[in-house]
Amino acid sequence: MLASFIAENLSNPDFVLAGLVALFESRDGCHVEHERADLDRRLVALKQKKAKLATLVVDGVFTLEDVAGKAKAMQEEIGQLEARREALAVPPEPERPEDYREAVEAMAAAFTEFPFWSKEERREFLKIQRPEFWITTEGVTRYSIPVCKNSSQMDTASVLADNPHGSARVGFEVSPPFPLVPLPTLEELGLPQKRYYSITELAAAIREHPATLRRKTLIGQYPDAGCRDERGRRQFTTEEVLEIALLRRLSACGIL
Structure with a gap:
């Protein structure tokens, strides 16, 4: 502990x-x-x-x-x-x-x-x-x-x-x-290996509503995506997805 x-x-x-x-x-x-x-x-x-x-x-x-x-x-x-x-x-x-x-x-x-x-x-x-x-x-x-x-x-x-x-x-x-909790993996999150993930894919993986996830990135509770597509939509890298999934897990454990 x-x-x-x-x-x-x-x-x-x-x-x-x-x-x-x-x-x-x-x-x-x-x-x-x-x-x-x-x-x-x-x-x-x-x-x-x-x-x-x-x-x-x-x-x-x-x-x-x-x-x-x-x-x-x-x-x-x-x-x-x-x-x-x-x-x-x-x-x-x-x-x-x-x-x-x-x-x-x-x-x-x-x-x-x-x-x-x-x-x-x-x-x-x-x-x-x-x-x-x-x-x-x-x-x-x-x-x-x-x-x-x-x-x-x-x-x-x-x-x-x-x-x-x-x-x-x-x-x-x-x-x-x-280590506080086991580090998440793409396999655990049910995500395939690819270059970018949409906010909808990330929200489903960590079991949060996309609007909730969007608000948390706006107020700095989660790191925001470093990339946007041609329509300005967030594109999360694998590293960003795993970091947010870990923060979500730490929060659920009462550590954050």
Whole structure:
């Protein structure tokens, strides 16, 4: 299980502290510029997605009630990214990983018990810790967890936005990637091998209505087709079909 896999690493304080050492060593001027550029890119992408949602409401594709939750989540993320962007303008004092040991050990103790908790207990804990996962067609390739110096401050994700100095989001590579669910194949989907697939063929293969599939590509829940035919209709490649089928499977399992 993914929970056991993550907990096995995060229950080891030295593993997390080693990640902090690597993070702080990379925090030079060049790193700050890269982070600022990444924040700018993410802000532009989020604002474009939010604008697209507004357009879909104006066009009657969705109602305000349909997009309210997603729009609110986007705005909260935009606020956090903008706060981090402003914080980068103030050069922080050098950080010492050992200053985080108490907090890391407290977190490690919790993750030791994590695999044995109920689903409700895990959900509440993860709402506080807010780990992030990088998911590809191969599985989980990277994950990160926020850590702050004050072990009594549980909502570490909020600390990252409000007070980035004294807190850090530590990332870890997963190599080889951790598989979440079996990768789909064209044979399983009942599709023949060919160059392109229409949205109708893809929708039937993943058991979604074509209109639902079209809406999900518009709002970014599924990647859109990179090609169009002469009439402007979507043409999905084999790679795009399998990626969308995997995302559909992950969603059905409650992972996404």
